[in-house]
Amino acid sequence: MESSLPLERKSFRFAKIVMPILITQIALYLVTFFDILMTGRYDTYHLAGVTIGSSFWVPVYTGLAGILMALTPIIAQQIGARRHEEIRPSVQQGIYVAIALAIVVFGLILFVFFPIIRTMSLDAPVGSIAIDYLKGMCVGLAPLFAYTVLRSFFDALGSTRVSMVIILISAPINIVLNYLLIYGHFGFPELGGAGAGYASGITYWIVFTIAAAVALTGKPYQKFELLKHWQMPRWTYWKEILLIGVPIGMSIFIETSIFSVVTLMMSAYSTEVISAHQVALNFTSLLYMIPLSISMGATILVGQSIGANRNDDARSYSLLGISFAVIFSFVGIAILLIFREQIASLYTTDRSIITLSAQFFVFAALFQLSDAVQAPIQGALRGYKDVNVTFLMGFISLWVIGLPVGYVVASYTDLGPFGYWVGLIAGLTVGATTLSFRLRAVQRKHALQTP
Template sequence: MEATLPFKKKSLHFGKIVLPILITQVALYLMSFFDILMTARYDTYHLAGVTIGSSFWVPVYTGLSGILMGLTPIIAQQIGGKRHKEVRPSVQQGLYVSILLSAIVFSILLLIGSYFVYKMPLEIQVQSVASHYLKGLSIGLFPLFAYTVLRSFFDALGATRVSMFIILLSAPINVVLNYLLIFGRFGFPELGGVGAGYASGITYWIVFCIAILIAWKRRPFQSFTLFSQWDRVSLKRWKEILLIGIPIGLSIFVETSIFSVVTLLMAKYTTEVISAHQIALNFASLLYMIPLSISMGATILVGQAVGGARFRDAKHYSFLGVSFAIGFSFLSIAILLIFKEQIASLYTTDQGMIALAVQFFFYAAFFQLSDAIQAPIQGALRGYKDVNMTFIVGVISFWVIGLPVGHVIASYTDFGPFGYWIGLIAGLLVGAITLTFRLIFIQKKYEK
């Protein structure tokens, strides 16, 4: 798709791909950000309920939707190799897979999720909000998964501005729906934190409808005729998607679920501690959008380069991804350490909770550098379709090292709830170092 560029121009090209992704990811994140922020302004118990509900929602959704992200390197390599006729069947089979995955998530959230919420040692009001928040989100499961497929198609073509446009158009709608349904304005029911769930579910339908119209009517996507000549379910293509997508999904699940498990383990602490932890995690997740976006850009550009047998270009884009992410990590650290009180006060006016959140921010700052190394390397490896090692390293670094170390520190030292963050920092560092060596190995393998 793209001819070999001089190294300096590669930097500009990388930036053009990544900037719309970053804006898209931030806008997507802002939906959950405003869920937390607006619910925090409504009531502390509702904030705790949304926090617990999100702890079930995030790992389950991101893990299974991550399977569909396997389409990005598949389509990127098809485009890079000029195999355009293979794109339509890949997208259609991806949509079939999305239907299956949305049904699985729906069952998990409504049956298993609600059951465990009511078994947790929480106030009854918090349990009720968490359970109904999950029900609200569930109405948008199918369009959200199907949109993930279409976004993978847009991004693999390098048209990352399309996803940016869609989310920028729909994010303000989500904020308005939050306002109407959380606080009960203009005749709408006052649902509190539960309203945030329904607002997100409705917004996902809007996002999906816009994506369909663009893929159907706009150039150059129209030429791929994605919605004509529908093929039957192809086990061969499902196998290709799942062999790449499942390790990606499991890797994402391993990473996101660890934070959710930590949040659930903190149920033994006070509601204030849970809320302060969520505030710090919520803002740290916003900063993580930078290395995550760079990671997604690396997958696209490395995938296109590998598909076109331009292995030197693939190596250059991998290097650029890590370099950009490390540079931005220092900015993230500075923001967390310098403006910690001001950031915490955006979420709450409770001085005790602000003081707790500020302490969590200190540990969140240490996440930034390790994330800056690990995330873009994961993206580059996915561009090479090397996905299994990322999953294995994630399991070891988070579950074998991070969580046990964190639990010991939290349970047997004076660090208390902060011990979990210390353990995760240690695991993240081990993962970043290990994946660095893996990328070097893969690059040498392709060069030979």
């Protein structure tokens, strides 16, 4: 590790780490983006089905995959402290955890989600389309979780460009598979929304295969000998991963599931409202890739700094992350307000859905700033391995404040479905404020502990 850098070089290093992460996140997101976009072009009912299926898939996958994100600060601190011999067993045990999590998700989908979808009050074909979409996604469960482990390994080493290249290769393949399986071109079966699920599942196998090949044959990574001296599952490693990862995963779950719950509550409205809500949510999720990528960069750099006992550097990287995210949030706000209808028209030609989506975008613009503050703070706190209080704060701000406020506004005012977005704005604002205080407290604690 290099000695402490001046602020301008820290800024350059932060940007150098974050840019490949951002490209990777956008490319990963494009898998879901094109699922929604291409299904919307196929049929409104299939769009609604994929929307419902995604509402179950996204929070559970991201929440449980978030557990594996514990490997990023763990390995980053091992790198900072030059404990390289600990990296191989950490990765191997992480793969065991990934397989276990894939089994858990498969069981949830099969025995919990499918029965729930069958009992929902949905238009006739929507429920069956949602179930078929999830069946397709299950094809890629195991490789998707295993890839998350390898990506954490690459990222913790600062090799964020590796994940970028892998996903840039894979994303176009997913688009081609969508084209073949949704629409049934070139002799392939016309599966509609289900085809989007199967296309993603196949793509995840491709992503994992490439990542594994790089980890085993790439010169910078061969020295870690990830497949040599393979160990049996060891509780010592599982315990560290779970103690850090479960709060991270739960934090991510409560963030993503709140949007999914809101989507499910939208099922009380028309198919057009469900589709418009999903269009707005889908695009704002794309914009969220910026603060999310900055957050992941903050985890890496803060973790490496803390591992090397450079507390001042950790504080600097935390501040840089917040500053970058806030600046970019204003760009996102402008895009949402100025190009609302043009963005909506990318997803559908249905005029009623375009009009409703444009209205949702106004509310989406209002929580961009809160997202820009809380995301990098969460990333910095993970670099410090401070995760439990973050989870509690997120739960209170979104579920105790945000969802009830949204329900009241939606049910007892003329805003109707837009009221749920008002609740999201309230919850995210509270979360950003409380996390700011938490970061300051953790930084003071580390400053006192640093010799």
